[in-house]
Amino acid sequence: MSLPIAATDVAVMWDHLYWFLVWLSVFFFVLVVGTMIYFVIKYRHQKKQKPVFITGNHTLEVIWSIVPLLLVLIVFVWGYVVYRKMIHAPPNSLEVRVIGKQWLWQFQYEDGKTTVNELFVPVNQPVKLIMSSEDVIHSFFVPDFRVKQDVVPGMYTSIWFEPTVPGRHQIFCAEYCGTSHSQMLADLYVLSEGDWAQWKAGKKLNLKTSRISMSNVPSPTLAEQGKKLMLQKGCVACHSDDGSPRPGPTYKNLFNSKVELANGQVVIADENYLRESIETPQAKLVKGFGPLMPTFRGIVSEEEINAIIAYIKSLK
Incomplete structure (x- = not known):
C-alpha cells in the first residue's frame, strides 16, 4: 500500500489520519476474526458436554460501547481539525x-x-x-x-x-x-x-515539458485589465470607483463589505455576490437603487468577469 507523495503540510496531516484509520481497521479485523475463530474452536459442540447458559456481562457491554464511542470521537475531532485548516486560506495567500x-x-x-x-x-x-x-x-x-x-x-x-x-x-x-x-x-x-x-519577471524557465513562452514586455495586471474592461463596457456611467454618487452603487470599499438589499436582507459582497450582480443584477438590488442595470450574462466571458472582480477588490 502506498500513496502519492505528500507535497503539502495538509497532505501530511491527511495521511496521518488515513494510516491511523487503516491500522485501526486492521487491528479490529484481526481481533474480531481471531476471537471468532478461537471461540468456534474452543466452544465447538462436543458429546457429553452440556453448554453453559450465559445471561450477559455488564463489564464487557460497557467496554464495547465506550471504546467504539471514544474512537469515533477521536476520528471526528481529528478530521474536523484537519478540515478546518484545509478550508481557511491564510490572508497572505x-x-x-x-x-x-x-x-x-x-x-x-x-x-x-x-x-x-x-x-x-x-x-x-x-x-x-x-x-x-x-x-x-x-x-x-x-x-x-x-x-x-x-x-x-x-x-x-x-x-x-x-x-x-x-x-x-x-x-x-x-x-x-x-x-x-x-x-x-x-x-x-x-x-x-x-x-x-x-x-x-517574464524570463523563460528551464523546464523540459513547459509550453509557456513569456516575453519581457510587462503585461497589465488583472486589476488593470478589469479597469479597462469597465470603461469599455460602460460600467463607469453608473458606478464610481471613488465613492462619488452615481445611479448605481460605488465600487469603493465594496468587496467583503456588508450590503443592505432592497428587501432588508444584508449580504457580504464576496466574489460570488459580485459575479451574480454582473450576470443577474436584478436578483439582489441594493437598497436605495433602482433596477437600471441590464444583465451581462453571455456578454462578458469568464476571463473578463475575473478581471472586473479583481479591479473591484483593489478599490479599498
Missing part, C-alpha cells in the same frame, strides 16, 4: 483565478499573466485558487496535495494549499465532463524562490 472548460484549465494571475494547462506557484507560500467553469461541472484534483474541489458554472469555489516540494505535480479533472475528460490534464510547477522571481 497568493490568489490565482482558475477557469475550467472542455477540456483544459486556464490560470489567471494577479499580475496579468495567463497560462493554459500549466500552473506556476512558489514553494512554501500559501496559494488560493478561485475557480469557475465556463461550460459544465469539472473537478480540480491534485493528488500530491490531497485537494479536490468541484468547479461549477455560474459561481466561484475555492481551495488553497502551501506546497513544500518543488517540482512538477499532476492536475486532473475528477468529474466526468465529456468525451475528452481523461485528457483534461494540467501541470502544476512548484518553483524555488529564485525560479519564481524569474518567472514573474
Whole structure:
C-alpha cells in the first residue's frame, strides 16, 4: 500500500489520519476474526458436554460501547481539525483565478499573466485558487496535495494549499465532463524562490515539458485589465470607483463589505455576490437603487468577469 507523495503540510496531516484509520481497521479485523475463530474452536459442540447458559456481562457491554464511542470521537475531532485548516486560506495567500472548460484549465494571475494547462506557484507560500467553469461541472484534483474541489458554472469555489516540494505535480479533472475528460490534464510547477522571481519577471524557465513562452514586455495586471474592461463596457456611467454618487452603487470599499438589499436582507459582497450582480443584477438590488442595470450574462466571458472582480477588490 502506498500513496502519492505528500507535497503539502495538509497532505501530511491527511495521511496521518488515513494510516491511523487503516491500522485501526486492521487491528479490529484481526481481533474480531481471531476471537471468532478461537471461540468456534474452543466452544465447538462436543458429546457429553452440556453448554453453559450465559445471561450477559455488564463489564464487557460497557467496554464495547465506550471504546467504539471514544474512537469515533477521536476520528471526528481529528478530521474536523484537519478540515478546518484545509478550508481557511491564510490572508497572505497568493490568489490565482482558475477557469475550467472542455477540456483544459486556464490560470489567471494577479499580475496579468495567463497560462493554459500549466500552473506556476512558489514553494512554501500559501496559494488560493478561485475557480469557475465556463461550460459544465469539472473537478480540480491534485493528488500530491490531497485537494479536490468541484468547479461549477455560474459561481466561484475555492481551495488553497502551501506546497513544500518543488517540482512538477499532476492536475486532473475528477468529474466526468465529456468525451475528452481523461485528457483534461494540467501541470502544476512548484518553483524555488529564485525560479519564481524569474518567472514573474517574464524570463523563460528551464523546464523540459513547459509550453509557456513569456516575453519581457510587462503585461497589465488583472486589476488593470478589469479597469479597462469597465470603461469599455460602460460600467463607469453608473458606478464610481471613488465613492462619488452615481445611479448605481460605488465600487469603493465594496468587496467583503456588508450590503443592505432592497428587501432588508444584508449580504457580504464576496466574489460570488459580485459575479451574480454582473450576470443577474436584478436578483439582489441594493437598497436605495433602482433596477437600471441590464444583465451581462453571455456578454462578458469568464476571463473578463475575473478581471472586473479583481479591479473591484483593489478599490479599498
